Amino acid sequence: MIVKNIFKISKGKKAVESIDKTLQRYIQIGDLRSDDKIKYAESDDKNVICDENDVLIAWDGANAGTIGYGLKGIIGSTLARLSPKVDNIYSPYAGRFLQSQFRYLRETCTGATIPHISRPTLESLKIPLPPLDQQKKIAAILDAADAYRQKTKALITKYEELTQSLFLDMFGDPVRNPMGWDKFTLDKCYINKKEGTKCGPFGSALKKHEYVDCGIPVWTMYNIRHGGFDKNKCLFITVDKYNALKSYETKLGDIIISRAGTVGKMCVITHNEKAIISTNLIRLRLDSNKLLPMYFALLMNKWGAKVARLKTGAEGTFTHMNTGILNSINLPIPPISIQNQFANRVQALETQKVQAQASLAQAEDLFNSLLQKAFKGELV
Numbered sequence: 001m002i003v004k005n006i007f008k009i010s011k012g013k014k015a016v017e018s019i020d021k022t023l024q025r026y027i028q029i030g031d032l033r034s035d036d037k038i039k040y041a042e043s044d045d046k047n048v049i050c051d052e053n054d055v056l057i058a059w060d061g062a063n064a065g066t067i068g069y070g071l072k073g074i075i076g077s078t079l080a081r082l083s084p085k086v087d088n089i090y091s092p093y094a095g096r097f098l099q100s101q102f103r104y105l106r107e108t109c110t111g112a113t114i115p116h117i118s119r120p121t122l123e124s125l126k127i128p129l130p131p132l133d134q135q136k137k138i139a140a141i142l143d144a145a146d147a148y149r150q151k152t153k154a155l156i157t158k159y160e161e162l163t164q165s166l167f168l169d170m171f172g173d174p175v176r177n178p179m180g181w182d183k184f185t186l187d188k189c190y191i192n193k194k195e196g197t198k199c200g201p202f203g204s205a206l207k208k209h210e211y212v213d214c215g216i217p218v219w220t221m222y223n224i225r226h227g228g229f230d231k232n233k234c235l236f237i238t239v240d241k242y243n244a245l246k247s248y249e250t251k252l253g254d255i256i257i258s259r260a261g262t263v264g265k266m267c268v269i270t271h272n273e274k275a276i277i278s279t280n281l282i283r284l285r286l287d288s289n290k291l292l293p294m295y296f297a298l299l300m301n302k303w304g305a306k307v308a309r310l311k312t313g314a315e316g317t318f319t320h321m322n323t324g325i326l327n328s329i330n331l332p333i334p335p336i337s338i339q340n341q342f343a344n345r346v347q348a349l350e351t352q353k354v355q356a357q358a359s360l361a362q363a364e365d366l367f368n369s370l371l372q373k374a375f376k377g378e379l380v
Contacts, residue, residue, distance in 0.1 A: 001086075001126070001127060001129055002123065002124055002125060002126050002127070003082070003122055003123050003124070003125045003126075003127060004123035004124065005085070005086075006084065006085060006086055006089055006094070006127060006129075007055070007082035007083060007084060007085060007089075007094075008082070008083045008085055009080055009081070009082055009119065009122070009123065010048055010080065010081045010083065011048070011059060011077075011079075011080050012048045012059075012074075012075035012076050012077050012078070012079040012080060012081065013046055013047065013048055013076075013077055014076060014077040015041035015042065015044065015047055015074050015076065016041060016042040016044070017039055017040070017041055017042075018040045018041055018042050019040070020040055021040055023040040023041060023042065023043065024040065024041060024043065024047075024049070024073050024074050025038060025039070025040060025041075025071075025072065025073030025074065026039040026040050026041035026073060026074050026076065027050065027056070027068075027071055027073045027074065027075045027076065027079065028075075028076040028078065028079065029058045029061065029063050029066065029076070029078055029079065031068065031071065032056060032058060032063075032066045032067065032068030032079075033066070033068075041073075041074045047074045048074065048075050048081060049073065049074055049075070050071060050072065050073065050075050050081045050083075051072050052069075052070050052071070052072055052091075053083075053084060053091050054069065054071075054081050054082060054083050054084075054091065055067065055068075055069045055081075055082040055091050055094050055095045055098065056068040056069060056071060056075060056079050056080070056081060056082070057079065057080050057082065057098065057117060057122070058078060058079060058117075059078055059079055059080040059116065059117045060077075060078045060111075060114060060115070060116050060117075061078055061114060061115065062115070064105075064106065064109055064115040064116065064117050065102045065105040065106045065109070065117065066102075067095050067098045067099045067102070068095070069091050069092055069094075069095035070091070070092065080117070082094070088129060088131075088132060089127075089129065089135070090132055090135040090136055090139060092136075092139040092143070093135035093136070093138055093139045094127060096138070096139055096142045096371065096374065097127050097128075097374075097375055098125075099371060100371045100372060100374070100375055101125060104121075105117060105118075105121065105122065108121040127375075128375055128377065130377075138374045138379055141370060141374070141379060142367070142370055142371060142374060145363070145366055145367045145370050146367055148363050148366075148367075149360065149363040149364055149366075149367050152356060152359050152360040152363050153226075153360060155356045156226050156353060156356045156357060156360060157226075159349050159350075159352055159353040159356065160226065160227060160353070162349055163298065163346055163349055163350075164298070164302055166342065166345060166346065166349075167298055167299075167302075167342065170334075170338065170341070170342050171332075171334055171338075171342070173303075174299055174303050174307050174331070174332055175303060175306045175307060177332045179334070181332035181333060181334045182332070182333060183330050183331060183332050183333070184290075184330070184331070184333050185327065185328055185329065185330050186291075186296075186326055186327060186328070186329040186330075186331065187326075187327040187328070188290070189286050189287055189290045189291040189296075189333070190284075190285065190286060190287060191285045191286060191287045192287075195285050196284070196285055196286075197282060197283070197284055197285075197323040197326055197327070198247070198248060198277070198282065198283040198285075198323075199259070199281075199282050199283075199322070199323060200248060200276075200277040200278050200279040200280060200281045200282070200283075201245055201248050201276075201277075201278075201279055202279065203279050205245065206218070206237070206241075206245065206278070206279060210237060210238075210241055211235045211236060211237060212236050212237060212238055213236065214236050215236040215237055215238050215239065215242075216236060216237050216238070216239060216241070216242040216274050216275060216276070217231070217234040217235070217236060217273065217274075217275040217276075218234055218235040218236065218237055218275065218276055218277070218278050219234055219250060219256055219269070219275055219276070219277050219278060219281060220233065220234065220235060220278045220280065220281065221258035221260065221261050221262065221265065221278075221280055221281060222234075223256065223267075224256065224258060224265045224266060224267045225267075225357070226353075226357065227267060227297070227298070227301045228267050228270075228350075228353060228354070228357060229256075229267045229268060229269055229270045229271070230357060230361070231271050232361060234275070235278065237276070242274060242276060245276050246276075248276040248277050248283070249274065249275065249276050250269050250275050250276065250277060250283055251269070251272070251285070252269060252270070252271070252272040253268060253269065253285075253286075253288065253293050254268070254269045254283055254284065254285050254293070255267070255268055255269070255283070255284040255285075255286070255293050255296065255297055256269060256277060256281050256282070256283060256284075257281060257282040257283075257284060257321060257326075258280060258281060258321070259280055259281065259282055259321045259322065260280035261280070263321050264300070264304065264321050265301070266284075266297050266300060266301060267297055267301075268293040268294055268297050270354075282321065282322070282323060282326070284296075284326065288336075289336060290333070290336065291333055291336075291339070292336070292339045292340070292342075292343055294339075294342075294343050294346060295334075295339045295342065295343070296331075299331065307329075307331050307332075308325075308329045308330070308331065
């Protein structure tokens with residue numbers, strides 16, 4: 001059966017938020033990922049209300065296509081509610097199916113600047129409908145795989161929190177700078193003026209058809225994960241193309257910064273191999289006798305907007321990033337001896353974090369594999 005025959009789709013509406021916790025929950029896009037920040041809304045006849053049997057989908061914006069279910073409350077204007085019209089559908093099963101279609105739903109979005117889910121595309125999706133007991137079994141298997149994935153993510157978050165705590169213990173709040181560290185603009189800390197910053201190649205210099213299945217890595221914004229470096233999400237070019245674009249090469253200890261998508265995300269490159277940056281990255285190369293990459297990346301990922309007084313958009317991401325902005329960032333810089341002490345103490349945490357990131361990659365591969373098998377009849 002197709003989605004249109006199984007669900008009634010209702011677009012959410014903007015509600016009046018309230019601090020009164022006795023009111024109904026106000027569900028927005030962030031609630032499809034976690035319950036960390038529960039909000040509430042005033043009752044109104046115009047409200048669109050969901051219950052635990054409904055499936056929710058982010059309809060508009062950067063997160064369009066994100067799926068949630070098992071929630072009850074008033075849904076916001078960027079969400080849509082899929083309410084079952086038939087009895088032979090188990091909502092968690094349907095929710096997992098729609099998760100498996102995320103890429104397709106994204107590729108078929110409408111809107112030149114802000115993505116919107118295509119209603120005809122969503123309504124025409126064909127959901128395989130085994131008996132209810134099989135749907136529940138499939139959903140349980142996928143829930144277990146997802147729980148392992150989420151547990152590993154939580155472990156990575158814990159390592160990040162420990163690193164941040166150590167940072168504050170050793171350096172103090174970088175916004176208030178209670179220890180009175182001297183401040184310098186970032187351009188005073190580059191390895192040299194020429195190599196300090198570098199934007200990725202223009203699109204005309206590196207076209208999509210020039211990527212190959214294996215070869216020299218091209219780091220992208222997807223290599224920046226959880227504030228760390230993930231070498232497994234790269235693209236590849238030939239040796240000849242690498243030689244032609246060698247001015248964009250990276251080295252161990254360089255910082256890569258996203259200037260598209262989630263602008264301002266950054267991490268330190270921890271692998272020593274030939275590679276270049278993609279169009280949407282900036283490479284930053286510091287003088288490690290003045291400023292350690294680890295110190296700067298953590299400072300900016302956690303406190304950058306306040307320290308550098310940069311404008312931020314949704315979810316705290318920077319709205320703009322270029323080499324000129326980087327040059328002028330004025331930040332507190334402790335003596336290099338203390339930065340080195342911090343780096344040595346963080347190293348043990350980073351080793352554990354890298355292991356957890358490898359486990360997360362395996363957990364995500366397992367989950368995605370099961371997700372695809374589940375709706376091909378290969379799971380039960």
